[in-house]
Amino acid sequence: MLAETAEAGEPSLRVWAPGRQIAFGRRDAREDGYADAKRAAEERGFPPSERSVGGRAVAYADLTLAFAHAVPLADMRRGMDDRYDAAVDTVVDALRSVGADVEPGEPPDSYCPGAHSVRVVDGGKVAGIAQRVRQGAALVSGCVTVAEEGAIRDVLVPVYDALGVPFDPESVGSVSAAGGPSDPDAVRDALEAAFVADREAVRLDAAELPTDDG
Numbered sequence: 001m002l003a004e005t006a007e008a009g010e011p012s013l014r015v016w017a018p019g020r021q022i023a024f025g026r027r028d029a030r031e032d033g034y035a036d037a038k039r040a041a042e043e044r045g046f047p048p049s050e051r052s053v054g055g056r057a058v059a060y061a062d063l064t065l066a067f068a069h070a071v072p073l074a075d076m077r078r079g080m081d082d083r084y085d086a087a088v089d090t091v092v093d094a095l096r097s098v099g100a101d102v103e104p105g106e107p108p109d110s111y112c113p114g115a116h117s118v119r120v121v122d123g124g125k126v127a128g129i130a131q132r133v134r135q136g137a138a139l140v141s142g143c144v145t146v147a148e149e150g151a152i153r154d155v156l157v158p159v160y161d162a163l164g165v166p167f168d169p170e171s172v173g174s175v176s177a178a179g180g181p182s183d184p185d186a187v188r189d190a191l192e193a194a195f196v197a198d199r200e201a202v203r204l205d206a207a208e209l210p211t212d213d214g
Contacts (some may be wrong), residue, residue: 011071014068065187091127098186111171123178125145146181149172
């Protein structure tokens with residue numbers, strides 16, 4: 001998506017369900033307890049994977065959504081904070097549109113802690129946002145926990161314990177816990193509508209999406 005957006009100069013968006021897994025970050029892989037953390041995830045039905053960017057471990061349940069928004073850039077040295085703020089506001093607006101009582105913010109001792117997050121009002125984390133920048137384009141991405149926060153808490157407790165990283169199980173929230181739907185399709189539609197806004201959208205089927213091979 002980054003390459004396509006940089007070349008074409010047009011933004012693109014993907015919202016999808018990655019499936020049940022634990023995505024570990026680079027810092028996790030350097031911890032002494034990394035092997036134990038992966039084993040704990042596997043034993044609880046969350047296959048481990050590794051990502052080249054991002055922070056600490058994130059658990060994706062069956063109903064968790066991921067999103068990636070690629071936007072063209074004139075200057076890769078400018079606008080990072082503005083893109084983060086815009087993405088947080090967009091996710092908040094999308095979730096509020098389906099009845100979720102959410103706000104910008106990060107609860108203490110949450111999973112994959114970061115400054116650019118969305119939480120249940122006075123409650124647990126619902127979404128986290130990251131960003132990658134290259135010449136000509138930026139990719140603002142994140143995940144949204146629609147439901148199943150119990151399963152996510154159950155797997156993250158032993159994972160973070162093995163990694164030796166502070167984690168509060170109550171820091172896990174969800175769209176449904178905030179009063180929104182537990183249907184990922186409804187949340188996906190809201191995210192797509194909020195990110196696309198008043199732009200003319202062209203929807204591609206999965207078979208039409210570009211691959212790493214072009």
